[in-house]
Amino acid sequence: MAKFLNTSATNYFLEELIKEAKDRLILISPFLKLNDRMKELLADKNRLKIDVRIVYGKSELQPEEINWLKELTYIRTSFCKNLHAKCYLNEELCIITSLNLYEFSQVNNNEMGVLIRRSDDAELYKDAYEEAQRIIRISEEVRISLERVTTEAENKPDTKSETEESTDKLTSSKLAQKLGVKTNELIEKLVATDHLEIRDGKHYLTPKGKEVGGEFRMSPRFGPYFLWPENLNL
The missing domain is CATH 1.10.10 (Arc Repressor Mutant, subunit A)
Known part of the structure; x- marks a missing residue:
C-alpha cells in the first residue's frame, strides 16, 4: 500500500531512494537545480557505476554545476518539453510528489507525495515505472554542457x-x-x-x-x- 509523505518525509525518502539504488535510478523533475547534498549523492552513484537518468523541463544550473555534471559518466540527462511530473524511482521504490529537484522547493515549500514499494504493490510500481520509461523515450537525450543547457549563452536558436x-x-x-x-x-x-x-x-x-x-x-x-x-x- 502506498505511504503518504509530508514535506520532511518526502525529502527523507527521496534521499534514501537515491542512496539505496543498486541498479538504476530515475529522477524526473521539471526543474533541475542541485544542492550540495544532492550532488554528493549523485556523485556516489556515479562512482558505483549506477545507471542514472535525469529528465528535466527547465534548468537553472550555473556553469560550475554544468561542468560538474558533465564529468559524471553514468548520469544521462534528457529534456522533455512540457514536463510537469515529479517522479523518482530506483529498482524497489517510487516516489510521486510535488517536490522538484530544486533547491528552493526542498528548503522552503510545503510538499506532499506518496511512496510506493515494489514489494508491497508491484502493479502500482509497474505502472509508474512504465510511465517513467515512456517519458524517457519521448525526451531528447542531451549531454549537459555549456553548449546545450545554460543560463547565459544558448547553443542555438530554437525557432x-x-x-x-x-x-x-x-x-x-x-x-x-x-x-x-x-x-x-x-x-x-x-x-x-x-x-x-x-x-x-x-x-x-x-x-x-x-x-x-x-x-x-x-x-x-x-x-x-x-x-x-x-x-x-x-
Whole structure:
C-alpha cells in the first residue's frame, strides 16, 4: 500500500531512494537545480557505476554545476518539453510528489507525495515505472554542457523566426566553434573584453557588446542566449 509523505518525509525518502539504488535510478523533475547534498549523492552513484537518468523541463544550473555534471559518466540527462511530473524511482521504490529537484522547493515549500514499494504493490510500481520509461523515450537525450543547457549563452536558436532574423550572426557556441575555442572560454573572453558583464551570477550585454552588434535572445525551449557578428574582433 502506498505511504503518504509530508514535506520532511518526502525529502527523507527521496534521499534514501537515491542512496539505496543498486541498479538504476530515475529522477524526473521539471526543474533541475542541485544542492550540495544532492550532488554528493549523485556523485556516489556515479562512482558505483549506477545507471542514472535525469529528465528535466527547465534548468537553472550555473556553469560550475554544468561542468560538474558533465564529468559524471553514468548520469544521462534528457529534456522533455512540457514536463510537469515529479517522479523518482530506483529498482524497489517510487516516489510521486510535488517536490522538484530544486533547491528552493526542498528548503522552503510545503510538499506532499506518496511512496510506493515494489514489494508491497508491484502493479502500482509497474505502472509508474512504465510511465517513467515512456517519458524517457519521448525526451531528447542531451549531454549537459555549456553548449546545450545554460543560463547565459544558448547553443542555438530554437525557432525558425530567430534563425531568419539573424542570418548574419552566430550564437556564442557557433562563434566559439569558428574561433576554435570552447564556448565557456569564449564567454570568459567576452567578459574580459567588456562585451558581457556578470550580475547576480548571470551574463548581460554591456553597452560595448551592443555597440559591436551583440544581441540578447530568448528561446522558448532553451532560454536565453546571445548572438554575435560573424566577424567579431576580440
